[in-house]
Amino acid sequence: MLAYLLKRLAIGLATLVVASIVVFAVLEILPGDPARLMLGMNATPDAVEALREQMGLNQPIVLRYLHWIGGLLTLDFGRSYTYSVPVIDLVSERLVVSLPLALLALILSTAIAIPVGIFSAERRGRAADAVTMGAAQLGVAIPNFWFALLLIYVFAVWLRLVPAGGFPGWSAGFWPAFKGLILPAVALALPQAAILARVTRSALLEVLNEDYIRTARAKGMPRKTVLWRHALRNAMIPVVTILGLQFAFLLAGTIIIENVFYLPGLGRLVFQAITQRDLIVVQSVVMLLVAAVIVVNLLVDISYAIVDPRLRIAR
Known part of the structure; x- marks a missing residue:
């Protein structure tokens, strides 16, 4: 190990x-x-x-x-030419928006995708499987900014349940800040949930065709027990891989969503720095995001060893 x-x-x-x-x-x-x-x-x-x-x-x-x-x-990223402040101050201000947004989107994506993937795998070839995978295919095909505009129209303009954009800051309280992040998180989570649901279904179906699964069923073990105790854990490695990649994407790829919802996050900071030709900010923030992606991938590799015992004893 x-x-x-x-x-x-x-x-x-x-x-x-x-x-x-x-x-x-x-x-x-x-x-x-x-x-x-x-x-x-x-x-x-x-x-x-x-x-x-x-x-x-x-x-x-x-x-x-x-x-x-x-x-x-030493966390000295230089000084922004546009804002005339240290880049680390800009990053700190924006990270308190982008990091909770990425975490919330990842939680929503996982909470939606894994149950849907299990549900579809259990009903392979049935109408329910076709409907759920058809919806997942639609979620993969439609870009997240279109989801964002649709969510704004339905929940902000029509129902007026949440604000259409902006972020009040965490100093305004948890609930106002959460309301400002929920629509962007859903817009980010839905396309990623569609991808993760398809991966979960494929991985689970592959494991369910293994010999040890058929042996467990032949011994009379209940179907639910076989699915949850034996099949699901062995199907989690590709799912964990996609989860790691998705979190890296959600953290580094929020430029469009943060601009649609006018959120003061890292994605919007990079966009503004590019348009203002503030190369010091672009260089530093991109390197920070690269480091975040590498750290997430390292955590994914560690989770492999937790999920798959064979990696802990491999030489």
């Missing part, structure tokens, strides 16, 4: 180093001068030179990379 975890940790660290090189290199290969790109073509030479000095562009590329990595390790 320890060797397995150390190996996965080493792979994660190596991936993080390679990702940092790629993210840093993107800024270097941009055509033109990054400082002039940020200031615009009408900027004076003195202003461009001052920003180049602030960004350290006059230093060799290796020193700039090492300085940037050292800043990331």
Whole structure:
């Protein structure tokens, strides 16, 4: 078990180093001068030179990379050119919106998808299976921003149960903040639940065709016991994989939803930084999101060892 975890940790660290090189290199290969790109073509030479000095562009590329990595390790992401504040302050303000949104969407997606996948697998080939998988296929095909607009019209405009957009902040109380996140979370969760439900059904059907399942049934074990005690746990590995990928997507891929609902999250911060050519913010936030994805994948690998005992004794 320890060797397995150390190996996965080493792979994660190596991936993080390679990702940092790629993210840093993107800024270097941009055509033109990054400082002039940020200031615009009408900027004076003195202003461009001052920003180049602030960004350290006059230093060799290796020193700039090492300085940037050292800043990331000490949570010094640099200073935003647009907002004139440290990037870590911007990230902290936005993370308290994006992280609860991603967690809420993941909880909703899991709560919907796994029961639907089990329900469909139990009724393979029946009308209920066709209806649920047809709905899942529809959920995969329709983009989440369309779901978002539909949810706004029904629950915010028509029924007026929740606000159509904006976020009051956690200082306003749990319930007002929760009401501001529930529609975006549902809009994010429904397409992901459709994918997860199909994966759960496929994985469960594959396990139900195994010899040990047929043996358990032949011994007279109740169908529900076979399903929940033996089949479901062995079918969870692909489900856990998709869950890890979905959380990474929900955390890093909320740009559209946060702009539809006007939420001050990381996705909207990246969008604003791109439109305002604030490359320091873009570079730092993208690297932070890459690190979050790698950490989530590491947690998924650890969960493999918990779900599958064979990994704990593998050499």
